[in-house]
Amino acid sequence: MSNDAVVVENLTRIYRPRRGSEVLALDRISLTVPYGQVHGLLGPNGAGKTTLVKILSTVLAPTSGRALVCGHDVTVHTRLVKPRIGIVFGGERGLYTRLSGRQNLRYWASLYRLPRAEISRRTDSLLDRVGLADRADERVETYSRGMKQRLHLARGLIADASVLFLDEPATGLDPVAAREFRRLVEQLRTEGRTVLLTTHDMAEAEALCDRVTLIDHGRILATESPRTLAGLATRRRYVTVDARDAEALGQLDALPGVDRVDRDGNTIRIHVDHTDALEAVLRLLVESGVTTLCTSPPGLEEVYLDLIGDRGLAV
Numbered sequence: 001m002s003n004d005a006v007v008v009e010n011l012t013r014i015y016r017p018r019r020g021s022e023v024l025a026l027d028r029i030s031l032t033v034p035y036g037q038v039h040g041l042l043g044p045n046g047a048g049k050t051t052l053v054k055i056l057s058t059v060l061a062p063t064s065g066r067a068l069v070c071g072h073d074v075t076v077h078t079r080l081v082k083p084r085i086g087i088v089f090g091g092e093r094g095l096y097t098r099l100s101g102r103q104n105l106r107y108w109a110s111l112y113r114l115p116r117a118e119i120s121r122r123t124d125s126l127l128d129r130v131g132l133a134d135r136a137d138e139r140v141e142t143y144s145r146g147m148k149q150r151l152h153l154a155r156g157l158i159a160d161a162s163v164l165f166l167d168e169p170a171t172g173l174d175p176v177a178a179r180e181f182r183r184l185v186e187q188l189r190t191e192g193r194t195v196l197l198t199t200h201d202m203a204e205a206e207a208l209c210d211r212v213t214l215i216d217h218g219r220i221l222a223t224e225s226p227r228t229l230a231g232l233a234t235r236r237r238y239v240t241v242d243a244r245d246a247e248a249l250g251q252l253d254a255l256p257g258v259d260r261v262d263r264d265g266n267t268i269r270i271h272v273d274h275t276d277a278l279e280a281v282l283r284l285l286v287e288s289g290v291t292t293l294c295t296s297p298p299g300l301e302e303v304y305l306d307l308i309g310d311r312g313l314a315v
Helices: 049-056 078-084 101-111 116-129 145-157 175-190 202-208 226-233 249-254 275-287 300-307
Strands: 004-015 023-034 038-042 064-069 085-089 163-167 194-199 211-216 219-224 237-242 258-264 267-272 293-296
Touching: 004 049, 004 194, 023 049, 023 194, 023 211, 023 219, 038 049, 038 175, 038 202, 049 064, 049 163, 049 194, 078 085, 085 145, 101 116, 101 145, 116 145, 145 163, 145 175, 175 194, 175 202, 194 202, 211 226, 219 226, 237 275, 249 275, 267 275, 275 293
Parallel strands: 038 194, 038 211, 085 163, 163 194
Antiparallel strands: 004 023, 004 064, 211 219, 237 267, 237 293, 258 267
């Protein structure tokens, strides 16, 4: 048995509308996701992330190539794949808002043909786990966005899926709801479940994912851990300083190796593109009277901007 929950080999998907030109959504991509890993698909809108999830979840057929989930081909052994996966969407897609949370879960459990006693037990357990037990019998239309997202996660787990696809799961959530949702995803990792997360939110990918795949225009640009991806830009450094502490900040733009200087109120962030330039910047700042400063390496956001640019960026 393979150690990989998801295997994608030379996968291509072309949309052929009745009118207009063909759209190449996925261009011969290959990817593996080991069991028990939280793996992020990071890219702008239209990059091909959702198309890949639809193929892996048997909703869409590839034009060429193949994809395996838990060792089963998603187009050949569809019936073997479906019981092993769960899909969690962002927003209200897939929920029946005029039904209660409990009724939604029971309906989805029945589609998996679970025994009646098991449906009741699993529904109660999941409602309690996602913090909806007290509101279980109220209509979903009365739920907040965060509550709906927690119900989505319960729905994705109703068949005890070993592989979960989370498609933009935190879109529109307030900070508190997003934190709760991330905590639930962390619990899934500790249980050994595999999670494939699509997002264009760098903070979400950096906080949750063991590995991240950067994808744009249907092509994979890189697949690494968030920390390793940040290493792609190791020459870069950032210096943050309080403008009120310095007298010679006007000289920064002229220093070799300084890409740009961003000013935001009393805070200045200096973008330096190599180590020698960093030394010169620090010397100038200290000589000009700076007493407090902070240096930092690039994060996932900077790597994203380097490789993809700011098209569709959302933080």
